[in-house]
Amino acid sequence: MNYKYLIILFFSAAIFNVYGQSTKEEVLFSVDDEPVYVSEFLRVYNKNLDLVQDESQKDVDEYLSLFTNYKLKLKEAKALELQEKPTYIRELDTYKKQLAKSFISDSKVTDALVQEAYERISNDVKASHILIKIPENANPKDTLAAYNSIIKLRERALKEGFEKVRKEVHNGQTVYGEDLGYFSGFRMVYAFENAAFNTKSGAVSQPFRTQFGYHIVYVQDKRKSRGERTVAHIMVVEKPGDSLAEKPEDRIQDIYKKLNQGEDFEALAKQFSDDGNSAPNGGKLAPFSGGQINSEEFENTAFGLKEIGDVSKPFKSTYGWHIVKLLGKKSIASYEEMKPELEQKVKRDERSKLIDEALYAKLKAKYNISEENPALAYFVSILNEDYFKNTWQLPKGFTAEKPLVKIGNKQLTYKDFGDYLVSVQRNTAANSNFKTLVSKHYNTFLNTNLVTYQEDNLENENEEFANVVAEYRDGLLLFDLMETTIWNTAKTDSLEIENYYNSNKIKYTTPKRIDAVVASSKDQKTLKKVAKLLKKGMALPQIKGLINSNNKIDVIFTVDTMDATHQALPKAFEFKKGISKIYNHNNAFVLVQVKEVLPETQKTLEEAKGLIISDYQTYKEEKWLKELADKYKVVLNQEALKSVKAQIKNQ
Template sequence: MKHRIISAFVFSLFISLSGKFISPSFGQDPAESPVLLTVGGKTIQRDELVYLISKSGPVDSSPGISREEFEENLDLFINYQLKVREAEAQGLDQTEEFRREFESFKETLIAPFLIRNSLEEGELRKAYSRMQEMVRASHILFQFPSNASTEDSLIVLKMALKVKGDIENGANINELAVQYSDDPSAQTNRGDLGYFTSLQMVQPFEDAAFNLQVGQVSDPVLTNFGYHIIQVQDRKPNPGQVQVSHILVRFEPNDSLQEANARRKIADIYTEIQKESTVWEDIVLNYSEDLASNQRGGILPWFGVGAMIPDFEMAAFSLSEIGEVSPPIRTQYGYHILRLEDKKPMASFEELEESIRSKILRDSRSRMIQSQVVAVQKARYGFKEEETSVSKLGQELNSVPKSEFNAQLESKGLNQSPLFSLKGKTYLANDLAEYMKDLEVRNTPKEGTFDFWYDRYVAHILSETEVQDISSSNKEYQMLTKEYRDGILLFSLMNKEVWQKGLMDSLGQEEYYRKNISNYQWKDRAEAFIVKVLDSGQLTSARNQLSNGGYNSSLIKAFEDNYRSNAPLAFQTQSGVFEYTDHPVLSKADMSKNYQEIQVDGQTYLIVIGQKFAAGPRKFEESRGLVIRDYQDYLENTLTQSLKTKYPVNVNNAVKEEAYLALNR
């Protein structure tokens, strides 16, 4: 069993922002955690240590943590707290930069705890579940006339109900679509929408279609387009995605002679394709009239259900073997011959999650989720609307422009009118006016002025209330935000006192180098040109070039230029000054010879040895990178030791034991 050790200087800056973790025994309203230790008088609770060690998790499947690992983690935790304490003492938590960064983190961290997150997750899962299936449906659209009255809407609804009855009595929906549908495409597709899956239709249409069995007819379904009558023709599993290449011969849809010529041409092409000697790419290049794809073998991007016109899509998905060619098919663009290039199953939820989320947030589901969020928030926080007052305000102020809203509110003596109460506080019309003051909207709201801004204000206050509730009562969120707060402070302190100082303090670097020069020593070194032979047929030529020349830059350049031009895969080379005692190849060589051939792990190496250098100290310039790294470590250790003196640490051993036991339950 081996646990990851919690970081000594950044617990939280490089972990996931998802918040999807399981903390040990943190409830919504926890009892106050006992104090584990004090750092310069500042108390640190037991649960913080337990939380951080639990988040680091075991690297294997063994549960719990050993005593030795626990003590090591506790030491690192104390050092971490000392640095946070010093960062606070230096006022790093009061800077504008810190506040801006921390607020940005908080907005991200709270998202998984919000009501919206769980509702959104439910919609994501529902959409993905529906995406496992594809539905083929026909529909008839009944649109409302412009500026339709209630009476007009009822007439449209009655017509939709009549047509539904006709279909249920045996009439063909596709024939009726040509006669009745206000969807312009019905004249060509006869109301047949082909196959589609989730998130490819507006939500009410999708909900209705996925709730119908094959052959079943829907009641009139209201969308922004009008009323729809829907009949499902087929349902089957989603086949995933395909990639096809195609040949296209175009014709004008209303030109029968041109179409007849195109039909004969595509038939001749199809006959030619059947010959064994035919190269598909050549046929595409010579005959396909799709200029966007004929230069690359007719290949089209990957697509899934609902992405192409139905006839093309059905032909593509009917191909089962890679390389299989379809008979000619007709679409509105012309005649096609398709070849299957590849296919793949539907991706996992994790792969599609962000794409699904993006689509949901762009359609009506987003508004539906927001309505549900508001409803749950109202129930949870005891929202009570002052209905009489709100109704009167709507009557008086809905026709008032936003620019005159506040003045009208005061002149009518309505600014103290109650709107609603929430968690014991009553909100007034004056509060709404204050909220509206600095906000603008792009388009004039369809609702009245008061109704529009009142709904936005209610949602705003409910959202603020939820955030305050989570911040004050959710221990898991409190732990997470503290972790990030302290992580930012820790980073700021380390950057100031260690990293930047170690990088920029050239005098300090040189002094550290002089005091620790024994750490920066070369072992015995030698100039060497090492040639690994990959093609034994080139060995004699290489030997002739290298065996008598001695080590020099001209020899190396000439050899490398020659083999890269004439036999680029014959050799691998490296040259320079090497510490040879530990080198995997040079350690096997006779360093007294200027040229030699040796075998290492079954590989032949040609080696040219040049000048040798005895062991000795590195120059500062040769060691600068190592010195900076070591100097920064020295600065950190010095800082930690000074902080232990500045901020005395007292550990409550009884609570320490409780923490150990909590990690081994």
């Protein structure tokens, strides 16, 4: 383990101990004489209380048992020195850097960008554009030529009409003229988005540059966002290989006729929809907004429904045939609701560059770093044409140890920046101005070191950051421990798994099932007719032909191998060969013809292997925890526990 990592671990522990003892010095329990304070237990208990689904875990004694097991595992992980693994150290360092960004960034700049982002996702822009494509690192001559070209195209567009010019100049290689349709915030690169939203409807923007080249944008229209929709659907999919299955378009049309006959949408979805996730809920889907559904046909149909309760005609998507019912609609969510999500998007987007610039300015002020550095003139003087050939080296007599800039307690020298210049020369455009080049590289060098210094010292300066890092540090250790001790070994303990399976066979069986035909109808009399025809042995297509007409669907059949949980079967249905009585089920009537009862069967080890391994892992972990409890002595302070319970009760 490196020295820096030891220091961080030591300081993190010191923070927790000082924090714990300053608020409540009592020790709740110890693991091999290592104390665990009341304050830490209360902080973790209260933090996780709202996340706990199992009510038993909200009981203090139950939670204490979980927390004690957690500390036992941590003790074992450290005894195995898992915290010294290079992969562990790398992953923790990566996490700390990611987490630090949210603690050190300028919140005012972030809030302004989030507000702007909300305004833009609340509106749609319809636009087309012309792009003169050039690389990001194009030389000045090519850059100027591209700029002049886009200026001329804008002048033409203003005189001749944008769409005419766009279609004429598009070649798909160096010039692109594209109709983009409607889009909102985050759908385009930030510079393009800015131009589109800041240009009035019917106007052509001034030329602007993105990483793709120079653009002009013609804004055709602006509108408010379409908002959010909640729908239910009935879906019918094709079943390849099943020669007896109906064509999906015929089945969906039959269901649609039943809807037009007044039958309940929710009931029909429960009976016939092939979407296993939504069918039990009457076909209801989670709310969605434009662009969230991966089917243009489905989305357009859903947003095309006007009134709550409206039902679409059957239509086909890439997934199958659908009928959609509008259950709810609302405009874009409030700013307060969307702020956390938008903040994450802003930090991942090009907008983050603005946040970064604000951060650099803040850190320069914090560590009293001047915008000007006279030493840069020396670096300009030692550069030569070799820099553009990627062969430049620091010259003989280079003043390596001379101070360059100081950040807090960290002194950066000429050698630090000199080595940096050597490392980044390979991507330098030929004939760049040396003064500009040195200034640009110095800014990047300085900003990187400012952020690194702040990140490395954040645990010392920010208690909340230290707490979060410590929790992740422990969680990462536990993951490595569980993977090493339980998960991986459970997958390879083939003999032990087989023994576990043989001792617990009764848990791994296929339930009793039936090979059945379920007839469903809104009319009980119809099913009485169906029962008579089934008893005569008439085939299903013939029965459908007699009962249903072209304009009216009175019965729909479901043929399948079913267990007791199948959506088509009434609750507590008796598995008995023959034709059942008529049941009231899902706001309709059903009749079941049981062709064969398939008994409960024992699953083989291979058939149930996934579930067996999962159960074996649980069994092995419980056994291992008992071994840890024997290995490490746990001493509980009963008086402190009484105090904890009193504090929680009075919260």
